[in-house]
Amino acid sequence: MGSSSNKTKTIVWFRRDLRIEDNPALAAAAREGSVFPVFIWCPKEEGQFYPGRVSRWWLKQSLAHLNQSLKSLGAELAFIKSQSTLDALLDCINATQATKVVFNHLYDPVSLVRDHNIKEKLVELGISVQSYNGDLLFEPWEVYDESGNAFTTFEAYWEKCLQMPLEPVSILPPWKLLPAATGAMAKCSINELGLEDESEKPSNALLGRAWSPGWSNADKALTEFIEEHLLDYSNNRLSVGGNNTSLLSPYLHFGELSVRKVFQYARMKQILWTNEGNSGGEQSVTSFIRAIGLREYSRYLCFNFPFTHERPLLNNLKYFPWQPNPAHFKAWRQGRTGYPLVDAGMRELWATGWVHNRIRVIVSCFAVKVLLIPWRWGMKYFWDTLLDADLECDILGWQYISGSVPDGHELERLDCPEVQGSKFDPEGEYVRHWLPELARLSTEWIHHPWDAPESVLKASGVELGLNYPKPIIDIDVAREHLTKAIMKMWELEAASRAAGSNGAANEEVVDNSDRVESMAIPKVVLKGRPPPSCYTNSSNDQRVPSFHIVKNNMANRKRSKSIQEEMPSAANSQNLLKAGILRADEDLCSTAESSAAKKQTTISRNSFYVPDSFSMSTGNTSQCETSDLKRPGQELEQEDMEQPNSSKDGFGNTDFLMHHTTADARVQTQHIFSERGGC
Template identity: 40%
Template sequence: MTSQTAIVWFRQDLRLHDNPALSLAATAGRILPIYILDDETAGRHRIGGAARWWLHHSLAGLDAALGGGLQLYRGRADEIIADLRERHDTSGVYWNRCYEPWRIKRDSAIKTMLTEKGIPVHSENGSLLWEPWQVLKADGTPYRVFTPFFRKGCLQAPPPRPPVAPPKRLETVTDPDALTLDDLRLLPEIRWDKKLGAHWQVGEAGARAQLERFLDDGLAGYREGRDFPARGNVSRLSPHLHFGEISPHQVWHAVSAGPADPDRDHFRYELGWREFSHSLLYHFPDLPEENLQPSFSAFPWQEDAAALDAWRHGRTGIPIVDAGMRELWQTGYMHNRLRMIVGSFLVKNLLQHWRYGERWFYDCLVDADLANNSAGWQWIAGCGADAAPYFRIFNPVTQGRKFDPDGSYTRRFVPELAALPDKFLFNPWEAPETALQQSGIRLGETYPAPIVDLKASRERALAAFQSMKSES
């Protein structure tokens, strides 16, 4: 083994299995495994509150897996890595690539700085099945429609590589200037995060256990069941994938190991949406801020702080919307069907800009991911790639009855309506006064009256959309 040290920079790859950068570095000799909390360079895209809670526990798990060898830092990554290079006999720096625009810019500058000093940099793909520059149309331009992106681009490209085995042996070194996990101050001062712990097993072991649970209990029936929030047909792997506690290659090959069927095919299709979102962010770096369809710059969004606050806290008076927003607050997660319902309500019934939703989700979701979140909100608003047409306005009453037919999901998160008959669960404002009294409900007191009329707000949204088209 060489006396030199390879720096392994963990980022969104907090695992030992299928970690190409770690495995490559381990063959070079001893390693200095580091994580840098770089809020300064991230700016507005610094990690949100719920995700910081997750990161705290994920780093603890990775540190344990490394035998206590993970070295932690806080500050500008370029300055910290430059300092580490000077204080350690560095043979090279290894990392797995990230794809957010601010990270690409930062990492490129760090790579230039290191190579100018004669330090080799090895960047690997540990986060995507296909690189964004691999999946392009025949004319070399990026796809803006999902189906051809996945079918003609991804599925016609070389298949995802098999997972890389974890290193058989790791010799780690420590740095006296490293911080403790508590020094990173990831946990909130007011410990609202304690409610999250009951819902998740954070870390690489938890990610692999969750994948096994999904394969055993959730994959069968996935194609249909994924739309019903009370069923167990969702993988709940999104935060594990975002933080890299498990890789998409591990998930893809585990799902593909069984016999082909519509459920497995559809789950791979959903992994394709994750790839599509990252491709969009890579090729359109303004995605978190600007409408992908410029015509939406003329859309007459409204400012309504009270309505926005009611939406954020699940007090809109629309039960299925409130259920979704309360699930988000209580668990740091929201079922995908609910993300579409609450998003449609915000940008269409309330005419609030999609960026308000994107930023709230980014702070409250444990799976907050810049690519997925930005692309998802632009899709909901009708201004993104392959977006749902703006005039497709979800009716939350119909959506509740269709996808929560027995009301078990809604009653779980809106317990003040639990005694209401199914007929009025999703539209309590239409319930007879006797039914409300028998259920212990006083609209406007024990549960809010609707903050908007669904029919009138739908017509208002369509008129706003038409006015935008007239001006463009």
């Protein structure tokens, strides 16, 4: 903590870093002088990724917990509800006469856009702005291949990460905070933020019986997992019943738990068990650390390819003929598909906001491979319903499941829910718990009741088509549909190529995965361009990709049409990132460069229909505008995919759900996202 003679007044802007311990921004502010901690809630900027009920419940509880901790240190957390985050920060600056604003990095496209614009405005006003890494082991721009390009497969990325030096870092919480004096400003209570409606409180009360949000509770959960459950992690997580994963993903998403601390605790156990010759424990730690790697990779992917919430990373997948059937989507959401394991998982999700990672994989595969529902629909639904909804993890998981990333599921692979049920719920206990109408059915038929003799169904009280639905589609028929869809995709891509896309070669790059060397993805250059002279290249500064916009000249019009059709609405702040899909070459730049090179770009409007009335009783559709920054969230497990030729799973791994936290902030369109650190 700085001495009282230090005149620096610093605003600490809390977002998804709701902890005292190992919080770089808070620690830096405490060392320099007086501190004004603030949390700003701006529903308008959340847009289509406004958090769901259970996610908002967790956020409210976590903020209350953080506020008590800050109070005990001497500086109460200020809550502000505003129509503009920038305006709220300016009010804080005026009320406190602060000269500096600090915060910890976020990596989703919307946050990058918002933070960059806020930083530019504050710097123009003479306010110092500094940001820190409080969420990752490695910054996205620090990890690149031998050519200096961003990795596009998890295995190559994580192998490189494990080879990089990682010094143990643990930032101790401040012993005391010197509060900054404030004048008149529009603060509110935590209840006035509106994170919880009166109608939601009865349902939310049940959440409190199962979960304990808050950073100190997160620390207890970590200790319990490491000491009591990590040893059997690899074996226990194969069962979909019970709490057999780490259950740390909500704490990590809201920043109540430092990923560095999680990694270091796990590594210490790994070293101990390795020295003891405990191969089982060593394997469990390896699996768990891999889960951490997938969470890291989700940020890495979204940072370097900020359109991935909206478009597949593999170019050919944009031609896949999805079947946006609202009736099928409704049946999937409600757990009325006629496939017991899928239905049990979806009903648990609706009731609790939580499902096992393997179940997330199973229900997601069913949606995109059996029903051919657009993966963005499922991604958005997970965002609305998951307790630990995480935008970046959600994107990675759904892209993986839909075969939209180089090392994802084989597109033609379709797993049978009946077989998966026998494998992961062999006694049918999970299905019986969540599908009471099947509770009396014997284990022999529990995962395929449609094959059971009529006498067995009658004795069990099961009436197919009445109290439990018949299968929504036969699996063999679904396989035929999937095969035809894949063939159609290749036909459409071939037709597009034949139509002529002059200069397309400049936008394509051979992926570093041998399996998909023909599938083009954008190239992101992370190394090779020196920072500008005005830029202070410190570990505290964040960099962001800058995208070169292709001018709409005659040479480019032929190929730009299909790209423009996928562009999001210019009304969304995410539009900034959209330019990234137009050019293969990308680099990193500073705020100074961004300010000097600020340009306007015209982005064609595009929207897609997502049935967003997700109540269990409706299936209405409404039009949702999208932008290349949209990302939803959830977590799927790494080995949950059980690929024959791959050990990779889909949704960000066994322990980390994918979540989305996008903001629909209205910002002027620019072609550069600059780093958030202070110059």
